[in-house]
Amino acid sequence: MKWGRWLKGVLAFAVLVTLHYTVRPLLGLRVSVDFLVIAVLLMSVRTRPGAAALLGFATGLVSDALSPSAFGAGALAMSLIGFAASRLKAVFFADNILLHASFFFAGKWVHDFVYLVVDRQATLLALAAQLFVWTPLSAALTALVGVFLIVVFRATFEPQAV
Amino acid sequence: VVLVACAALSLLAAVLPAELREELAGGLRRTVVAPLIALQTQAERARGAFVTRDVTAARIDSLLLRNAQLTELASENERLRRLIGLGRALQSGFVPAEALHGRGLGDEHTVLLTVGARAGVVERAVVVAPDGLVGVVTSVDPETSLAILWTHPDFRVSAMTGDGATFGIIQPHPGDEPERYLLELRGVAFRDALKSGTIVRSSGLGSLYPRGIPVGTVLGQLESREGWSRTYLLRPAVRPPDVTSVMVLLPDRVRSDLSSVWSSPAGADSTRRGMVSAGDSLAAMAARLDSVRRDSLRRDSTVRDTGRVRP
Numbered sequence: 001m002k003w004g005r006w007l008k009g010v011l012a013f014a015v016l017v018t019l020h021y022t023v024r025p026l027l028g029l030r031v032s033v034d035f036l037v038i039a040v041l042l043m044s045v046r047t048r049p050g051a052a053a054l055l056g057f058a059t060g061l062v063s064d065a066l067s068p069s070a071f072g073a074g075a076l077a078m079s080l081i082g083f084a085a086s087r088l089k090a091v092f093f094a095d096n097i098l099l100h101a102s103f104f105f106a107g108k109w110v111h112d113f114v115y116l117v118v119d120r121q122a123t124l125l126a127l128a129a130q131l132f133v134w135t136p137l138s139a140a141l142t143a144l145v146g147v148f149l150i151v152v153f154r155a156t157f158e159p160q161a162v
Numbered sequence: 163v164v165l166v167a168c169a170a171l172s173l174l175a176a177v178l179p180a181e182l183r184e185e186l187a188g189g190l191r192r193t194v195v196a197p198l199i200a201l202q203t204q205a206e207r208a209r210g211a212f213v214t215r216d217v218t219a220a221r222i223d224s225l226l227l228r229n230a231q232l233t234e235l236a237s238e239n240e241r242l243r244r245l246i247g248l249g250r251a252l253q254s255g256f257v258p259a260e261a262l263h264g265r266g267l268g269d270e271h272t273v274l275l276t277v278g279a280r281a282g283v284v285e286r287a288v289v290v291a292p293d294g295l296v297g298v299v300t301s302v303d304p305e306t307s308l309a310i311l312w313t314h315p316d317f318r319v320s321a322m323t324g325d326g327a328t329f330g331i332i333q334p335h336p337g338d339e340p341e342r343y344l345l346e347l348r349g350v351a352f353r354d355a356l357k358s359g360t361i362v363r364s365s366g367l368g369s370l371y372p373r374g375i376p377v378g379t380v381l382g383q384l385e386s387r388e389g390w391s392r393t394y395l396l397r398p399a400v401r402p403p404d405v406t407s408v409m410v411l412l413p414d415r416v417r418s419d420l421s422s423v424w425s426s427p428a429g430a431d432s433t434r435r436g437m438v439s440a441g442d443s444l445a446a447m448a449a450r451l452d453s454v455r456r457d458s459l460r461r462d463s464t465v466r467d468t469g470r471v472r473p
Contacts (some may be wrong), residue, residue: 050164065190072175
């Protein structure tokens with residue numbers, strides 16, 4: 001039974017990663033859903049903090065492979081949010097949609113913040129515009145989709161006590 | 163500990179030399195990330211196709227429309243060239259006209275011609291096309307005239323074979339839809355058997371139609387009740403739907419023999435080719451004249467310019 005749930009979780013993770021590389025480029029919008037963040041957050045609440053950090057690190061490396069100039073930034077951001085999500089998994093035990101949405105919103109915003117800071121390529125103005133205009137919009141959309149996925153696939157994404 | 167290790171590795175990756183970072187990223191792109199890159203490429207292509215779909219569809223529509231217009235223009239061009247060729251062959255005694263088809267009931271056997279009495283058209287003037295006989299004018303107004311086509315039940319023309327050995331009267335074949343646009347050659351002497359493919363022309367007897375205009379081609383013999391004559395089914399030289407530009411023969415031309423205009427041992431096809439080439443040669447002649455005129459104008463202007471420069 002435990003293996004079955006774990007397998008479903010891995011499958012859901014793979015589907016979300018696939019969506020990240022198909023739906024996002026298909027829509028081509030500046031404000032887009034970050035399926036990788038959703039995938040890392042949802043998997044992290046099912047694993048121990050160390051494993052969650054490793055999962056985030058691996059996922060971040062995959063996303064960094066497509067932007068070598070910021071290589072490492074995505075890995076660090078994903079490691080941090082994976083670890084933090086695993087620590088804060090109590091949030092997921094609360095059956096509150098607003099809390100879930102805040103969880104995804106904060107995860108996306110922190111990811112972008114760490115990424116942009118480590119990347120060090122944006123000017124201060126561009127950094128501010130990204131963090132306070134575009135990132136909140138993307139985070140809101142990501143939160144919306146994340147909550148939708150939790151509601152629809154509740155059985156799959158239900159967190160487990162460690 | 164794991165988080166610290168991951169963070170340290172991430173920061174290390176971020177501060178690596180650019181070449182080394184590119185090498186690491188390239189290694190990932192070639193292995194683990196390759197399927198994801200393929201997915202992303204397909205998705206971006208799909209988006210590009212979706213975004214440009216309307217533009218592409220509009221372009222294809224425009225090309226199709228232009229292509230259709232070009233086909234129409236080409237066929238009209240060929241038709242007009244053949245008409246010019248016919249005019250060149252007739253040389254004189256004709257008036258070119260547009261034939262306008264009526265769309266009402268009873269109008270299918272008549273056409274309105276865009277020339278009338280002011281152009282010299284008279285009643286019973288013969289109407290011809292590059293392929294042969296079209297009909298005859300029945301009423302004339304100052305600017306327009308009305309002509310019946312050979313499909314009209316009252317249409318009759320005295321006809322003969324190309325060698326002038328066999329004679330008969332041509333009239334429309336009163337058949338149903340498949341044979342509606344065919345002709346009959348009636349009153350052929352029983353001793354004269356015609357082969358399929360024989361071209362039949364106007365005989366010039368009766369002083370209405372000049373001699374030598376193609377009317378049709380023999381398809382085969384029809385059953386005849388009269389034991390003393392034969393009746394043949396003919397394929398007409400001119401199809402009524404194709405009649406749009408015609409020549410109206412003036413009275414003085416009717417009295418002459420037009421056999422030389424349409425006569426050709428190889429048949430109607432070579433006649434048609436001859437008419438087309440005549441049209442081409444007319445166009446070439448016009449181009450040559452235009453070129454000569456331009457050259458002479460250029461010489462004139464050069465002489466004037468030269469005269470101006472030299473004191």
